[in-house]
Amino acid sequence: MKKSELRDAVRGIHLSEEVKESMIKNIKENKGKERKSMKSRKWQKTAAAAAIVVVAGGVIAFPVRAFINDYFISPDVQLYMEDMADEESKKILEDIDNPENSATSDADSYSREYTEDEKARMRSLYQQYKQGVFPEKGIQKAYSEEEAAQYEFCYLVKGFKFCLPERELTDEELLEIIDFDLKRDYALKERAEVIISDELAERREKEKAGMEAIIADGGITEEQAVEIAKRYLQNIYGITGEGLEMLSHFVSYDALEERDLEERSYYLVEWSDAPVYDIRYYLYIGAKDGQLIGIEYLGDDYFEQEGIKAEEAEGKIPELHEKAAAFMKEKIGISFEKEYVYYETGEDDGITTKKVKFIFTNEDDGIYEVEYLWNGKFNTCWKGGTNSCYESCDTDLSEYEDGKVSYDQFSNKYLIATFRQLDSN
Numbered sequence: 001m002k003k004s005e006l007r008d009a010v011r012g013i014h015l016s017e018e019v020k021e022s023m024i025k026n027i028k029e030n031k032g033k034e035r036k037s038m039k040s041r042k043w044q045k046t047a048a049a050a051a052i053v054v055v056a057g058g059v060i061a062f063p064v065r066a067f068i069n070d071y072f073i074s075p076d077v078q079l080y081m082e083d084m085a086d087e088e089s090k091k092i093l094e095d096i097d098n099p100e101n102s103a104t105s106d107a108d109s110y111s112r113e114y115t116e117d118e119k120a121r122m123r124s125l126y127q128q129y130k131q132g133v134f135p136e137k138g139i140q141k142a143y144s145e146e147e148a149a150q151y152e153f154c155y156l157v158k159g160f161k162f163c164l165p166e167r168e169l170t171d172e173e174l175l176e177i178i179d180f181d182l183k184r185d186y187a188l189k190e191r192a193e194v195i196i197s198d199e200l201a202e203r204r205e206k207e208k209a210g211m212e213a214i215i216a217d218g219g220i221t222e223e224q225a226v227e228i229a230k231r232y233l234q235n236i237y238g239i240t241g242e243g244l245e246m247l248s249h250f251v252s253y254d255a256l257e258e259r260d261l262e263e264r265s266y267y268l269v270e271w272s273d274a275p276v277y278d279i280r281y282y283l284y285i286g287a288k289d290g291q292l293i294g295i296e297y298l299g300d301d302y303f304e305q306e307g308i309k310a311e312e313a314e315g316k317i318p319e320l321h322e323k324a325a326a327f328m329k330e331k332i333g334i335s336f337e338k339e340y341v342y343y344e345t346g347e348d349d350g351i352t353t354k355k356v357k358f359i360f361t362n363e364d365d366g367i368y369e370v371e372y373l374w375n376g377k378f379n380t381c382w383k384g385g386t387n388s389c390y391e392s393c394d395t396d397l398s399e400y401e402d403g404k405v406s407y408d409q410f411s412n413k414y415l416i417a418t419f420r421q422l423d424s425n
Contacts, residue, residue, distance in 0.1 A: 076132035081186045088138075089187040095141075095157050096188070109161045115168060119276050122174050123243075126275045129182075135175035138183075155180060178275055210252035210265055211287065220290045222248055225267035228290050229283040233271065236295065236331045236378075237281065245274040250287065266293050292332065294382040305373045307352040310345045310418075316374060317341055317356065317422075324358035324370040325425035327378065334368065336360035339422045342400055347414040355379055358422075359397070367397075 095101060139155050142148035148156045152165045153173055215221055226248050233241055248269040265287040272280045282296040328334055340359040345352045360368045371379040402419040
């Protein structure tokens with residue numbers, strides 16, 4: 001994973017650049033750890049999955065989603081969480097903070113993966129949970145392997161592991177998992193917000209003022225951004241978002257970056273299949289004009305995909321190029337004058353990274369970048385260049401250079417860039 005990918009992983013969290021850098025450093029230090037489950041791989045890649053908690057003196061990683069996570073908050077759940085005994089919340093945090101409980105991976109692990117039926121029931125039970133259907137009791141906890149062996153179903157605190165029975169989980173047991181997950185999130189969220197409350201309050205005020213100023217100047221509202229994002233979701237993925245959790249918020253560069261980029265402020269609209277979180281759809285809508293800035297998809301296809309041999313990659317480029325060009329014309333509605341391909345290959349092993357980028361340019365619409373995994377799955381589309389939400393829209397192609405060698409500190413190998421112009425479709 002590259003540094004740019006890690007920066008992307010925390011881009012939705014409203015914290016200072018110093019804190020984000022600490023987050024990135026912390027994830028980097030865990031790069032070699034084994035990912036034992038579908039969830040742990042997923043959490044490593046997303047903002048809600050970064051599992052970061054700010055504490056006095058630094059940032060540490062936990063096996064939870066993220067402390068700034070509002071998916072589960074509903075009036076019923078809010079009251080339920082507020083009624084959680086101080087002793088229970090304190091014990092949750094003590095278990096997390098105890099270094100003796102450290103895991104071999106940076107997220108929860110599971111003795112087995114969920115079945116498809118369990119995933120479906122968990123999604124249904126999650127909706128019921130938000131409406132006030134809570135488990136009869138909390139999940140059984142164990143603090144050693146020996147103790148865990150006494151139970152058919154429990155949570156092993158030492159190592160952060162869900163010990164699941166070989167049989168199908170009951171609805172009560174699934175509710176206990178949901179309940180444990182969200183109580184832990186809530187306890188961490190409360191602690192984090194106390195620690196960074198002043199910074200959060202200041203930034204929220206700046207964002208509110210920034211959004212009001214943009215709307216007053218003819219920009220779009222959050223409701224309008226959501227409707228625009230829904231249309232793209234339907235057009236690009238063929239889904240309405242029904243059955244998925246939706247979250248949206250305004251992001252002001254004036255507030256976050258403290259530089260004069262108000263015109264680059266945007267709304268992030270996200271859909272997820274909570275609480276399983278197998279997939280996430282992110283759509284970035286420009287606050288000033290409602291223009292699509294970027295699209296991202298995260299799913300198991302991404303985490304399972306590996307690089308391929310360079311000669312195999314070259315054979316796949318014509319077909320993927322055709323798909324990318326069709327995507328731009330049919331889904332985004334823009335044609336282009338020039339088209340390019342860019343990917344990177346390990347200098348020693350000849351294996352590519354997991355994705356390939358197609359770049360489309362014209363004088364009127366600037367630059368769009370469309371990324372695909374080598375298996376043909378769409379990954380991202382950005383307007384204005386790489387990480388366009390954090391860089392100037394005036395991005396040119398100077399960052400791309402055929403044959404350029406760079407060192408990838410996460411894979412510990414040197415990468416050679418392939419970059420060339422393609423025939424227009």
